[in-house]
Amino acid sequence: MNMKLVLFDIDGTLMDAGGAGGKSLNDAFCELFSIKDAFRDIRFDGKTDLRIFKEGLKYHNLTNGNGILDAIGEQYLRRLKLEIDNDNRHIKPGIAALIERLLGKHGIGLLTGNLRAGAQIKLSSVGLWQLFDGGGAFGDAHEDRNDLLPIAVEDFYKNTGKQFPFSQCVIIGDTPKDVGAGKAHGAFTIAVATGPYSVVELSETGADAVFDDLSDTDAVMAVINGQTVSN
Numbered sequence: 012m013n014m015k016l017v018l019f020d021i022d023g024t025l026m027d028a029g030g031a032g033g034k035s036l037n038d039a040f041c042e043l044f045s046i047k048d049a050f051r052d053i054r055f056d057g058k059t060d061l062r063i064f065k066e067g068l069k070y071h072n073l074t075n076g077n078g079i080l081d082a083i084g085e086q087y088l089r090r091l092k093l094e095i096d097n098d099n100r101h102i103k104p105g106i107a108a109l110i111e112r113l114l115g116k117h118g119i120g121l122l123t124g125n126l127r128a129g130a131q132i133k134l135s136s137v138g139l140w141q142l143f144d145g146g147g148a149f150g151d152a153h154e155d156r157n158d159l160l161p162i163a164v165e166d167f168y169k170n171t172g173k174q175f176p177f178s179q180c181v182i183i184g185d186t187p188k189d190v191g192a193g194k195a196h197g198a199f200t201i202a203v204a205t206g207p208y209s210v211v212e213l214s215e216t217g218a219d220a221v222f223d224d225l226s227d228t229d230a231v232m233a234v235i236n237g238q239t240v241s242n
Contacts, residue, residue: 015199015235016175017113018122018147018163020184021130023056023206025106028133029099032125035090036063042086043079046071056207057188059124059150059159060084084151088128095136102137103205105226110142112232118173121147122163122182122192124156146170156188157195181235183225190216201234 019025022032033050040049053066064083068075113119120143123130127149134140148163160177168174182193185206193200194217201220202213213221220234 013179013237014117014173014175015179015181016118016120016164016167016173017181017183017235018120018160019143020182020186020189021121021123021125021133023185024103024183024189024203025139026102026133026137027100028095028136029097029101031091031094031097031100031133032129035087035094036067036083038090038094039083039086040067040071043082044071044073057124057156057184057186059154059156060087060126060129061150061154062124062156065154084126088126088132091129091132095132100133100136102139103203104224105228105231106139108228109225109231110139112228113235114142117181117235118145118167118171118175119143120145120163120167121149122159122184122189123147124150126151144170156192159192160196160198185213187213187216190218199235201231 022028037048037050040046049067049071053070055063064080065075121130130149131140146166148159148166152162153159164175177196177198180198181201182189182198183201185203186208190200190202200218202218203222203225204210204213205224210221210223225231
């Protein structure tokens with residue numbers, strides 16, 4: 012069995028933040044620009060935070076110059092620290108068991124659109140952050156999700172000394188954009204229908220494997236180990 016680098020998306024894949032991210036971003040725009048419910052008509056799924064910030068500014072005819080992106084990020088993170096403490100946040104099915112099985116057998120990291128600090132806030136709230144000491148790639152590293160895999164591989168190498176070709180990387184996410192981010196570099200892709208997309212919709216992306224959720228640890232590990240493919 013070849014060792015793989017397994018990279019997880021966060022929102023909809025590892026956990027649900029209970030609406031904390033969207034509320035925090037809307038509150039940040041209200042604080043900075045006096046615009047209420049600024050992101051009502053803007054979808055978040057699969058996008059990096061930087062891309063979402065810019066879409067919000069463009070939608071409301073606001074400039075993204077003069078340090079405004081940094082100001083949005085700072086205000087968002089301040090709000091997120093408060094909003095993450097809610098009763099609706101939870102880990103997605105099978106995640107704890109899957110990570111336990113992966114540890115020591117494969118490398119694990121993150122490939123997420125969240126700002127690094129935002130990822131830490133969210134994952135720390137459900138006790139997962141410390142498990143990803145190999146690092147990964149985050150939404151403040153690049154605006155385009157398709158450019159995150161090389162960053163994740165390099166970050167993992169810096170943190171662990173282990174280097175993986177893209178063909179030995181496995182991307183696990185809940186949106187077509189997660190699948191696209193892996194396919195852009197020839198990585199293996201696993202899509203999971205624990206976010207806004209159904210199994211049928213995810214199957215249409217051409218993902219190498221698609222699951223309802225990740226609760227069948229043996230089946231998911233078999234796919235990661237290259238023993239079978241589930242669609």
